[in-house]
Amino acid sequence: MTTNKKKMGYFVLTSLVIGNMIGSGIFMLPRQMAEVASPLAILLAWSLTGAGVLMIALVFGNLAVKKPELTIGAQSHAYALFANPKAKKMAGFIAVWSYWVANWAGNVSIITSFTGYLSVFFPVLNSKAVWFTVGSYSFQEGRVLTFLICSLLLWGVAFIISKGVSGAGKINLLATSAKVIGFFLFIIIAVFAFESARMGAWYHPVIDTSGVENGLLAQVNRASIVTLWAFIGIESAMMFAGRAKSGRVIQAATISGLVIAVLLYITISVLTLGLIPKNELLNSASPLADALNTVTGSGGSAVMALLALVCLFGSAIGWVMMSSEAPYQAAKNGLFLPFLKKVNKNGTPVRTLILTCFAAQLFIFSTLSGDIAFAYDFVVKVSTLAFLVQYFISPLYQLKLVLTGETYEKNKKMKRYFDFIIAALALIYAAWIIKSGTADLKVFLLSLCLFLAGFLLYPLMKLKKE
Numbered sequence: 424m425t426t427n428k429k430k431m432g433y434f435v436l437t438s439l440v441i442g443n444m445i446g447s448g449i450f451m452l453p454r455q456m457a458e459v460a461s462p463l464a465i466l467l468a469w470s471l472t473g474a475g476v477l478m479i480a481l482v483f484g485n486l487a488v489k490k491p492e493l494t495i496g497a498q499s500h501a502y503a504l505f506a507n508p509k510a511k512k513m514a515g516f517i518a519v520w521s522y523w524v525a526n527w528a529g530n531v532s533i534i535t536s537f538t539g540y541l542s543v544f545f546p547v548l549n550s551k552a553v554w555f556t557v558g559s560y561s562f563q564e565g566r567v568l569t570f571l572i573c574s575l576l577l578w579g580v581a582f583i584i585s586k587g588v589s590g591a592g593k594i595n596l597l598a599t600s601a602k603v604i605g606f607f608l609f610i611i612i613a614v615f616a617f618e619s620a621r622m623g624a625w626y627h628p629v630i631d632t633s634g635v636e637n638g639l640l641a642q643v644n645r646a647s648i649v650t651l652w653a654f655i656g657i658e659s660a661m662m663f664a665g666r667a668k669s670g671r672v673i674q675a676a677t678i679s680g681l682v683i684a685v686l687l688y689i690t691i692s693v694l695t696l697g698l699i700p701k702n703e704l705l706n707s708a709s710p711l712a713d714a715l716n717t718v719t720g721s722g723g724s725a726v727m728a729l730l731a732l733v734c735l736f737g738s739a740i741g742w743v744m745m746s747s748e749a750p751y752q753a754a755k756n757g758l759f760l761p762f763l764k765k766v767n768k769n770g771t772p773v774r775t776l777i778l779t780c781f782a783a784q785l786f787i788f789s790t791l792s793g794d795i796a797f798a799y800d801f802v803v804k805v806s807t808l809a810f811l812v813q814y815f816i817s818p819l820y821q822l823k824l825v826l827t828g829e830t831y832e833k834n835k836k837m838k839r840y841f842d843f844i845i846a847a848l849a850l851i852y853a854a855w856i857i858k859s860g861t862a863d864l865k866v867f868l869l870s871l872c873l874f875l876a877g878f879l880l881y882p883l884m885k886l887k888k889e
Contacts, residue, residue, distance in 0.1 A: 430668045433676055435596055436660040440680025442599040442741045443656030445734070449606070449688060453695035453710045455649045462696060463626040464642035469689050471643070472650040475852030476657055480681045481845050482818050483661050484674035489830040494665035495752040496658050497813040498522065500820035502758055515758035516884060519750055520877030521812040526746035527779065529655060529810075531786040533742055534573045537735040540709045541572065543728035548572070573787045580739045581780045584747070587769040598737020605730040606687050609715065613694035616718040651856055653688050655810050657681055662745050665752050743783075747776040760883050811857055812874065818849035 431439075456465045486493065486500065493499030502515035542548035542565075550565040583594065628636045637645065660667065660676040667673050691711070695704070698714040707713045712728040719726075751772030753759035767773045824830055825843045 431663055431666050431672075432668055433672050433679075435593070436663065436667060436672060436676035437679050438596040438599040439659040439663065439741050439745070440656060440676055441603065441683055442596075442734075442738050443659045443745065444654055444680060444684040445599075445602060445606075445687060445738070449653070449691060449711075452649065452653055452688070453692050453714070454704050454707050456646055456692060457696065457701050457704045459631070459637075459649065460629060460642040460646040461624065461626045461639075462693075464629075464639055464646055465692070465696075467639075467643050468646035468650045469692070471852075472647055472654065473685050473689070475849070475856070476651070476654040477681065478845050478849035478852060479814050479818065480657050480677050482821050482849050483658060484677045485842060485845070486817060486821060487661055487664060487670040487673040487677070489670075489824065491664070491670035495519075495749065495756060495758070496522075496661040496664065497816045498749065498753050498758055499756070501816045504816070504820050504823060512758070512884070513881065515753065516881055517874075517877050518812065518816055519753040519759045520880070521874050522810070523746065523750050523779070524782075524873045524877075525655075525810040525813075526742065526749070527782040528786055530577070530739070530742050530746060530779070530783045531573075532652075533735055533739050534576050534783070534787065535569075537576055537732060537739065538569045538572050540712060540728045540731040540735065543709050543712050543725060570787060574784060576736075576739060577743075577780055577783055577787065580736075580743050581776055583740060584744050584776060585767060585769065585771050585773060587771060594737065594740055598733055598740070601730070602734040602737065603683065603687070605727075605734070606691060609711065609727065609730075610687075610690050610694065612715065612718060613691075613698055617694055617697040647856060651811075654681070654684070656742075658813060659741070659745060662749055662752075665755075743776070743779060746779045746783075747772050750775045750779075760880070811853055815850065815853040815857075818846040818853070821846040822850070 456468075460468065483496075490499075490503070493503060498515055498518040501518035502511045505511045505514055538548060548565050548568055550563065550568075552564040553561045554564050554567055555562050626639060628638060629642055630636055631645075657677065657680070660673045660680070664670070664673055695710060695714045698717055699707070699710070703713065704710055709728060709731070711731065712725075715727040750759050750763050751766070751774075754761055754763040754775075763772070763775050763778075765772070765774045821842060825839050825846065828839070831839050
């Protein structure tokens with residue numbers, strides 16, 4: 424039996440929330456935002472996304488306290504949402520599957536960002552020299568090396584996690600602490616070097632890759648998918664509920680992590696726009712390093728790149744760890760494939776860990792066919808839409824609790840009204856993002872296909888449990 428001393432406390436869980444939210448996004452987000460929106464649209468997208476994710480965070484925190492026995496987040500909520508046994512099992516399975524699939528792509532975004540910042544020290548990673556040709560396809564030096572480094576990082580992280588989840592969590596805590604301190608130093612430097620003229624016009628139309636001119640509303644819609652990626656990971660503390668000390672600790676860690684992440688994200692993304700010209704920003708594989716380079720020279724760029732590497736390494740540990748934890752906890756509770764309950768002598772869910780890394784490895788092949796920026800943008804959009812399944816289920820479950828009165832005392836009507844409004848706003852936000860995501864039909868269809876693939880695996884649930 425796990426003792427309370429061995430369970431995850433407030434600081435470790437908060438570091439997981441911050442570390443998983445402030446992962447690849449904060450390092451690559453400025454380029455993505457500049458690509459799809461003007462400064463005005465960026466601020467509007469941040470405001471709407473921040474408000475929407477706050478509603479989701481409040482839902483997560485509330486459910487962690489009211490339903491502490493539901494230890495695997497939205498997967499548990501999906502199961503509890505229905506009364507029919509078959510419907511419960513199917514809903515729980517699909518929720519686990521969609522979250523797992525989203526993490527496959529999400530892990531790759533962090534790993535490709537790591538290689539992007541590594542190129543600051545090893546420019547050969549950007550080399551377009553052709554190493555060899557297979558048929559009509561040429562393998563460029565930079566892309567091949569990027570693929571190899573991404574693969575090495577992925578399996579190196581898996582090895583660390585295999586030695587124990589608790590130890591990996593402590594490494595993530597150290598990396599997150601270094602990350603927060605480093606970003607505050609970046610903000611201090613950027614404030615004094617900020618030039619609003621570099622941001623360009625406060626509002627201007629943006630031409631997308633297909634040649635279509637996007638106005639303010641279209642820019643906000645496209646930027647909102649990008650900004651939501653910044654908040655993916657808000658569920659991190661809840662996903663480790665089975666290893667947490669209490670529901671109250673999960674609630675506090677979720678809200679604290681969100682507040683710190685929001686302040687850092689908005690400040691850094693806006694300041695970066697005033698440090699580096701837009702045409703340079705759009706072609707950057709390491710935006711923050713290049714931005715700092717304009718202020719302090721190559722020395723500053725190297726410092727930021729080193730910070731990015733430390734932070735992204737910690738984020739990779741946190742995300743791969745969470746990616747393997749979710750299906751493992753679900754399998755333990757009878758919601759997912761029973762053979763995934765296997766753990767090694769260190770208590771690490773080794774089967775889900777290996778399968779997670781194999782799936783991520785498939786996405787890493789995208790680095791062979793395109794540059795880091797392209798690979799990053801692609802996997803971010805795919806995984807963001809897949810994550811939305813989770814952010815839709817939990818508010819729906821809270822609405823059910825409010826309407827049925829379950830877990831609410833009869834004299835607590837104001838609390839029920841408040842929770843109803845929070846859940847309704849969270850659902851509206853999730854629906855809006857899903858609608859915005861359909862703008863890129865190719866990405867939307869791929870996300871949909873990955874989601875539907877879960878139904879093909881569902882018959883495996885009937886296999887005899889170990």
